[in-house]
Amino acid sequence: xxxxxxxxxxxxxxxxxxxxxxxxxxxxxxxxxxxxxxxxxxxxxxxxxxxxxxxxxxxxxxxxxxxxxxxxxxxxxxxxxxxxxxxxxxxxxxxxxxxxxxxxxxxxxxxxxxxxxxxxxxxxxxxxxxxxxxxxxxxxxxxxxxxxxxxxxxxxxxxxxxxxxxxxxxxxxxxxxxxxxxxxxxxxxxxxxxxxxxxxxxxxxxxxxxxxxxxxxxxxxxxxxxxxxxxxxxxxxxxxxxxxxxxxxxxxxxxxxxxxxxxxxxxxxxxxxxxxxxxxxxxxxxxxxxxxxxxxxxxxxxxxxxxxxxxxxxxxxxxxxxxxxxxxxxxxxxxxxxxxxxxxxxxxxxxxxxxxxxxxxxxxxxxxxxxxxxxxxxxxxxxxxxxxxxxxxxxxxxxxxx
Numbered sequence: 585x586x587x588x589x590x591x592x593x594x595x596x597x598x599x600x601x602x603x604x605x606x607x608x609x610x611x612x613x614x615x616x617x618x619x620x621x622x623x624x625x626x627x628x629x630x631x632x633x634x635x636x637x638x639x640x641x642x643x644x645x646x647x648x649x650x651x652x653x654x655x656x657x658x659x660x661x662x663x664x665x666x667x668x669x670x671x672x673x674x675x676x677x678x679x680x681x682x683x684x685x686x687x688x689x690x691x692x693x694x695x696x697x698x699x700x701x702x703x704x705x706x707x708x709x710x711x712x713x714x715x716x717x718x719x720x721x722x723x724x725x726x727x728x729x730x731x732x733x734x735x736x737x738x739x740x741x742x743x744x745x746x747x748x749x750x751x752x753x754x755x756x757x758x759x760x761x762x763x764x765x766x767x768x769x770x771x772x773x774x775x776x777x778x779x780x781x782x783x784x785x786x787x788x789x790x791x792x793x794x795x796x797x798x799x800x801x802x803x804x805x806x807x808x809x810x811x812x813x814x815x816x817x818x819x820x821x822x823x824x825x826x827x828x829x830x831x832x833x834x835x836x837x838x839x840x841x842x843x844x845x846x847x848x849x850x851x852x853x854x855x856x857x858x859x860x861x862x863x864x865x866x867x868x869x870x871x872x873x874x875x876x877x878x879x880x881x882x883x884x885x886x887x888x889x890x891x892x893x894x895x896x897x898x899x900x901x902x903x904x905x906x907x908x909x910x911x912x913x914x915x916x917x918x919x920x921x922x923x924x925x926x927x928x929x930x931x932x933x934x935x936x937x938x939x940x941x942x943x944x945x946x947x948x949x950x951x952x953x954x955x956x957x958x959x960x961x962x963x964x965x966x967x968x969x970x971x972x973x974x975x976x977x978x979x980x981x982x983x984x985x986x
Contacts, residue, residue: 620871626850627865644852644864649675651842651868655686660841662691662882663853664834665700666707666714666722672854676718685719686843691886694724694930696826696962697834708959711894712927721945722894723886724930727832727962730889733881734833825964835885838866839878847875888933888942892961893954895931895945932957 590596602608626644652659653675668676679685698704707714714720826832840848850866852858869875885891931954933942939953 618874618877620869620874622870624868624870625865626868628863630863632860632863644850644866645671645859647868648840648848648850648852648854648866651840651846651848652676653678655679655842657843658687658689658841660689660691660879660882661854662835662837662839662885664693664698664836664838665703665853665855666690666692667703667853667855668710668714668718669854669856669859671859673718676720680717680719687721688719689721689723689886690714691723691725691835691882691891693835694726694892694962695824695960696727697725697823697832699823699834699836701824715894715896715928722928723891724894725833725835725885725891727826727834728828728830729833729885729891731884731887732833732890733884826962827964828962837882839882841875841879841882844875844879845872846870847878849878888935892930892932892957893942893945894928895950895954896927897929897956898951929959930957930961931955932961 602612624647626647628644649671659679676688679688692707693699693704695701695704695708711722714722823832823834838850838852842848847869848866849869850864851862852864852866858864931945931950933939934953934955935941936953939949943950943953
């Protein structure tokens with residue numbers, strides 16, 4: 585057979601050498617291994633969506649639903665696509681109605697970081713419901729995080745954008761990572777409006793300048809699940825252009841931590857497709873040490889350098905109650921949800937003498953330490969962005985199949 589051709593032969597050679605090195609294998613996989621207590625594996629059978637087999641099909645949903653329903657202090661959820669099934673909504677509503685409800689914290693993608701803007705549009709539509717009615721505290725992952733848990737050697741040099749690897753004048757600016765990961769010196773395009781997966785992107789601009797047309801995710805590295813379907817063409821069913829060139833990242837982990845005691849890693853998104861159609865699986869680990877380590881990983885993704893905090897907008901000086909009521913009614917409409925003043929937006933932490941550490945959105949000092957950066961920060965607003973607003977207005981009927 586002819587020798588294999590690799591896009592990154594240097595990376596393949598490095599990994600091959602590491603795999604042959606017993607000391608590396610020991611340090612990377614054996615030493616960090618964590619002994620745990622109880623482990624449970626749950627998985628769906630392929631026929632779970634068929635009516636004739638539904639009664640016999642095993643499903644991951646009851647196990648995960650039961651874990652969440654039994655939470656006492658906290659539910660920490662990480663999902664790339666925050667579109668909830670009716671069953672999941674009912675569970676979180678029941679938690680919210682308790683005299684002392686547990687805190688619900690969600691790590692998910694921003695529009696700039698997501699690989700599926702069609703699904704994000706529905707998440708955006710229901711932010712008010714998720715925050716007010718379900719009690720969610722939402723953190724949206726940035727496309728260019730400053731402190732992502734990735735191996736940067738795998739990103740440098742970027743084969744799709746060699747110019748991005750040029751040295752920067754300021755040592756704090758990482759030209760390869762770009763965007764929000766370039767530090768405050770490169771900010772100013774704040775946007776109109778566990779586990780991370782790096783995605784190489786290409787763009788004709790770089791450095792501190794805005795790339796004409798923004799940057800686009802290279803077609804070759806799209807995951808199969810986000811490629812065109814009947815819901816969209818090649819032009820829409822992929823990440824939207826962003827305002828910077830660099831190595832763009834997004835969340836794809838589906839993880840859950842309950843009361844810092846039980847950790848779950850799996851494929852379930854708590855959305856209608858996961859509940860009723862997709863064949864899902866999960867590992868449930870009942871071990872406090874593991875759960876705390878998983879929580880720390882998720883919280884790293886929610887840190888200010890890696891995520892924006894979603895919080896209610898400042899109330900307008902007049903007619904704030906009317907604005908809220910009209911927005912609530914508009915959100916409930918399956919079509920014609922065109923109300924422009926949404927309940928919540930994204931905020932960036934601004935550290936300083938009076939703001940030494942991040943705050944929860946409910947903190948009275950929150951607005952003194954955070955600045956609004958818009959609904960869709962770092963998205964290169966254009967015709968494809970308009971698709972998101974159109975789906976927000978007309979796409980509620982798509983929820984069961986997204």
